[in-house]
Amino acid sequence: TQLLEQSPQFLSIQEGENLTVYCNSSSVFSSLQWYRQEPGEGPVLLVTVVTGGEVKKLKRLTFQFGDARKDSSLHITAAQPGDTGLYLCAGAYGSGGYQKVTFGTGTKLQVIP
Amino acid sequence: EAGVAQSPRYKIIEKRQSVAFWCNPISGHATLYWYQQILGQGPKLLIQFQNNGVVDDSQLPKDRFSAERLKGVDSTLKIQPAKLEDSAVYLCASNERLGPRYEQYFGPGTRLTVT
Numbered sequence: 001t002q003l004l005e006q007s008p009q010f011l012s013i014q015e016g017e018n019l020t021v022y023c024n025s026s027s028v029f030s031s032l033q034w035y036r037q038e039p040g041e042g043p044v045l046l047v048t049v050v051t052g053g054e055v056k057k058l059k060r061l062t063f064q065f066g067d068a069r070k071d072s073s074l075h076i077t078a079a080q081p082g083d084t085g086l087y088l089c090a091g092a093y094g095s096g097g098y099q100k101v102t103f104g105t106g107t108k109l110q111v112i113p
Numbered sequence: 114e115a116g117v118a119q120s121p122r123y124k125i126i127e128k129r130q131s132v133a134f135w136c137n138p139i140s141g142h143a144t145l146y147w148y149q150q151i152l153g154q155g156p157k158l159l160i161q162f163q164n165n166g167v168v169d170d171s172q173l174p175k176d177r178f179s180a181e182r183l184k185g186v187d188s189t190l191k192i193q194p195a196k197l198e199d200s201a202v203y204l205c206a207s208n209e210r211l212g213p214r215y216e217q218y219f220g221p222g223t224r225l226t227v228t
Contacts, residue, residue, distance in 0.1 A: 006155075031215055042117070042204050042219030043156070088155050092215035098168045101146070101215055103155035 002027040002093050004104035012110040013079055021074045021087055021107045029091035030099060032072045034063055037086040079111045115139065117220035119205050125226045131193035134223045137186070138207030144168075146217065147180055147190050148204040156204055162188065195227045 007022045023032070031050045035043035047056050049065035049072060056063045060083075062075040072089055089104040118137040126132050138145050143164050148156035159178065161169040165185040173180070177196070182188040192199055202224050206217040 004155075033216055035219075040221070040224075042206070042222050043217075045216050045218070048216050086153065090215075090217070098161075098163055099215060100161070100169055101158065101217065103148075103157070106153065106155040108153055 002029070002091060002100075002102045004089055004091055004102055006087075006089060006104040006107045008107060009105065010108050010110075012112065015080060015111055015113050016078050019076050019079060019109070021076075021109075023072045023074075023089035023091075023104050025070050025091065027091075027093060028069050029093050030069070031092045032065055032069075033090045033092075034072070034074055035088045035090065037088060038084075043086075043088055076109075079109075081111045081113050084109060084111050117205055117207055117218055119203075119220035119223055121223055122221060123224050123226075125228065126195055128197055128227050129194040131191065132195055132225065133189055133191045134203050134205075134225075136188045136190070136205030136220060138188075138205070139218055142207035142209050142218070143185070144208050145182060145188050146204075146206040147188070148206065150202045150204055150222070152202075159190070159203075192225075195225075197227050200225055200227045 004025045033048045034046045037043040047063045052067045052069045054065045060077045064073050087107045092099045092101050094100045145162045147159045150156045159173045160180045162182045165182045180190045202222040204222045206219045208217045
């Protein structure tokens with residue numbers, strides 16, 4: 001099983017601050033997804049990155065896939081209380097007809113009004 | 114489009130009892146996953162089905178956990194007998210296998226408490 005380490009594990013910031021979450025591995029992934037999960041609910045997909053070096057923006061969220069497709073980052077600009085939640089990265093890997101998916105360790109974000 | 118359905122949402126049982134969870138994926142999604150999630154951590158894959166065949170069950174504790182997807186649609190995950198450390202949220206997810214993207218759609222999960 002490929003491992004994905006996220007950092008930081010916990011983050012508590014004031015509304016309006018910027019933050020970056022990292023997702024790192026020593027393994028190569030064919031694609032990487034970012035999810036946000038709120039208490040009592042399942043994770044919800046935010047974005048998928050496929051190409052090394054790819055950058056995607058979703059309003060105040062910027063996602064980057066590392067050039068070697070081993071790592072990714074999520075940057076949030078001007079965080080809002082609605083951004084509070086557990087952020088998860090997930091990487092797809094393998095060959096042949098069936099790829100496998102592994103999830104990162106998670107980053108719990110709290111944005112204080 | 115209806116999302117991934119799971120039931121029950123909550124379950125409390127005593128250790129050594131058995132329990133079963135049900136999942137109905139999004140219509141047309143060939144791949145179905147069961148995950149175990151400890152509070153505040155990332156989901157851990159228990160089993161992955163492609164249609165009604167098992168793709169990966171390497172992390173499924175097969176002495177007590179079992180899962181089936183008989184007709185390639187809905188699925189059941191069973192624990193027998195349950196242990197205290199099985200207390201967790203059990204998530205079901207599905208996807209269409211869109212090339213390399215592997216985007217998953219999750220149900221709301223079943224929160225299991227073993228006392």
